[in-house]
Amino acid sequence: QKEVEQNSGPLSVPEGAIASLNCTYSDRGSQSFFWYRQYSGKSPELIMFIYSNGDKEDGRFTAQLNKASQYVSLLIRDSQPSDSATYLCAGGGGYQKVTFGTGTKLQVIP
Amino acid sequence: DAGITQSPRYKITETGRQVTLMCHQTWSHSYMFWYRQDLGHGLRLIYYSAAADITDKGEVPDGYVVSRSKTENFPLTLESATRSQTSVYFCASKRSGLDHEQYFGPGTRLTVT
Numbered sequence: 480q481k482e483v484e485q486n487s488g489p490l491s492v493p494e495g496a497i498a499s500l501n502c503t504y505s506d507r508g509s510q511s512f513f514w515y516r517q518y519s520g521k522s523p524e525l526i527m528f529i530y531s532n533g534d535k536e537d538g539r540f541t542a543q544l545n546k547a548s549q550y551v552s553l554l555i556r557d558s559q560p561s562d563s564a565t566y567l568c569a570g571g572g573g574y575q576k577v578t579f580g581t582g583t584k585l586q587v588i589p
Numbered sequence: 590d591a592g593i594t595q596s597p598r599y600k601i602t603e604t605g606r607q608v609t610l611m612c613h614q615t616w617s618h619s620y621m622f623w624y625r626q627d628l629g630h631g632l633r634l635i636y637y638s639a640a641a642d643i644t645d646k647g648e649v650p651d652g653y654v655v656s657r658s659k660t661e662n663f664p665l666t667l668e669s670a671t672r673s674q675t676s677v678y679f680c681a682s683k684r685s686g687l688d689h690e691q692y693f694g695p696g697t698r699l700t701v702t
Contacts (some may be wrong), residue, residue, distance in 0.1 A: 522693035
């Protein structure tokens with residue numbers, strides 16, 4: 480069973496702080512990893528993808544991948560109340576099928 | 590530009606009934622996907638399609654049937670609904686096999702009584 484594991488949270492951070500979301504995966508064949516944001520009652524939307532070891536930055540978001548440790552993380556700098564959502568980690572060996580984690584709920588406290 | 594739509598948005602049905610969930614996208618994306626989302630399980634892939642008339646099973650295909658006669662439509666049928674199929678169903682699409690981003694529809698909340 481290919482698994483992607485996330486802590487369900489909630490993770491609470493004060494406004495302006497860095498939120499750190501973590502994810503581990505079991506399938507060493509996974510090559511691409513994704514972070515989706517899902518607001519309550521809404522559909523997921525892609526915010527980051529990464530397929531190389533190291534860091535990838537996009538605005539306030541940084542995705543980190545460590546294939547040796549089978550670990551993916553998402554850092555959100557200068558967290559805002561509008562970042563409060565559930566963040567889904569997903570990974571896959573190809574581009575077609577990805578396995579999603581159960582998500583981490585983030586709460587940014589004003 | 591409607592993007593990707595799903596209908597109905599909410600559905601209540603009885604055990605044993607057949608129900609079809611519709612998904613329509615206006616982008617002419619090649620790939621389409623059906624997921625279900627349940628508390629504690631996250632998003633699980635039911636079926637996906639790489640093009641019209643090409644479909645393949647995902648993680649949890651049992652009890653579901655799909656078809657794709659036209660690129661823009663990807664209906665999901667529950668042949669004989671069971672209570673365990675109560676869930677939120679999301680349809681998604683992406684332009685090609687090389688693209689990373691899947692675009693999700695608004696979801697259908699299905700309750701089987």
